[in-house]
Every structure is written in C-alpha cells, then in structure tokens.
Amino acid sequence: MDIACGIGWGSYLLAQNSKNKVYGIDISQNAIDVAKTNFSKDNLEYNIYNGAKLPFNNNTFDLIVSFETLEHVENPISFLDELHRVSKGNCMLLLSTPNSACTKKKYSDKPQNPFHFQEYGKSEIENMLKGKWTIENYLGQHPISKNNIKEINTYRIFIENYWRHQKLKNKNGIWEIFARLLARFTLLKDPSIDGDCTPIYIDDKFEPVCHFFICRSI
DSSP: OEETOTTSHHHHHHHHTOSSOEEEEESOHHHHHHHHHHSOOTTEEEEEOOTTSOOSOSSOEEEEEEESOGGGOSOHHHHHHHHHHTEEEEEEEEEEEEBHHHHOSSTTSOOSSTTOSOOBOHHHHHHHHTTTEEEEEEEEEEEEETTOHHHHHHHHHHHHHHHHHHHHHTSOTHHHHHHHHHHHHTTOOOGGGGSOOSOEEOOTTEEEEEEEEEEEEO
16 A cells, blocks of 8 residues: 555556555545556556545555655554554555654744644654554665754755745745745755665664655554
C-alpha cells in the first residue's frame, strides 16, 4: 500500500516491480483522478480513503509506503496505529517526513508549510513507533552537519521565504508584483536539491532535511 500516493507515480513504480496487488491511497479526488489517467496498471488500484480509518481488514499488507505523510495528519500516533492494524506480521514500513531540526527555527514554532500540522525530530518519531514498529534502519536525505549552522539556517530561510512567496502570490495587484520580486531577490531555490536525494546512512553528527525510517511491524 502506498498511503498518500498523490498522483500515483510511486504506486506505479511499486506495481511495476511486483506481481502483487498494489493499492494507492489518497484523500484528494484530483490526485486520484490524475493517477488513474497517467499511472495505471493491471495490478494497481487507486482509492480515495482517509489514512486515519482504512477500510482494509487486519493483517492485509506486507509493505506500506508512507512518504511525506506524517506531517499532514492531525494525530500521528493514531495514524501509525492504523497502519499497524492493516499490516501483516513483519510488514515493512518505509516512512519519510521532514526533519524539524532543519525546517523550524525553534522547537515551539509552527511549521512554515500551512499544510503541515506538525514536523518532528528523530527522537519524537522513534517514540511514536515504539511498541508496534521496530526500526531496522535510519537514513536521511541531504544531510547537513550539526556544526554547520549557516547551512541549516539557509534551508530554514528558504522554507520561510518560499511560503511567504506563496501567500503573496495568491493575492492580486501590487502584492503579486512584490511576490515576483521576492522570488527573484531571495533566490527561491531549494538548497537541498543540489545533491543526490537518495536516502543515505546518517550518523549523530548530521541532521537530514528529511528523515527516512525503515521499519518492521511487531
């Protein structure tokens, strides 16, 4: 199962590399419509469901993919419990989510992204997984040295400017012109895309822009 599959590209790749049935799940009607149009396969089924309450029986899936989902749900522990309910014993869970250490100036800050309920540090996610999922490996995307405060702040400023730009762009007249100028002079380019985005091993000296957990159901 690919939970929060978006337009279906990842679900399609899973179906291409498996003879098993793959389910792509998303809450967005528009995303599912695009997925069905552009990324269909005989062993791939798309459905509009809320990840907090899935219509599948217990012990259904042997692989669950949850990329960039946890930050969008209001109750992450309930969400992870629901994934565990539909997982078979020893089911693999691939979970990625933004790292709050790289996206928020202070722990108490709300996420800059208005579509995120919350963003989490590594230990917070470990605590959420405890008891129902074992962590086999912890990887990350675009690691930044914890000592490189300048680079971490560069990424935080990018996030802040990006969403400020998005808010201004939705307004009319002079505000839209200002948004275009802001985009030009603050160089709205994601600094994390300069390198390879493949998840790699992360030691305690680094903070990744995105966490990547490889887990097994207990």
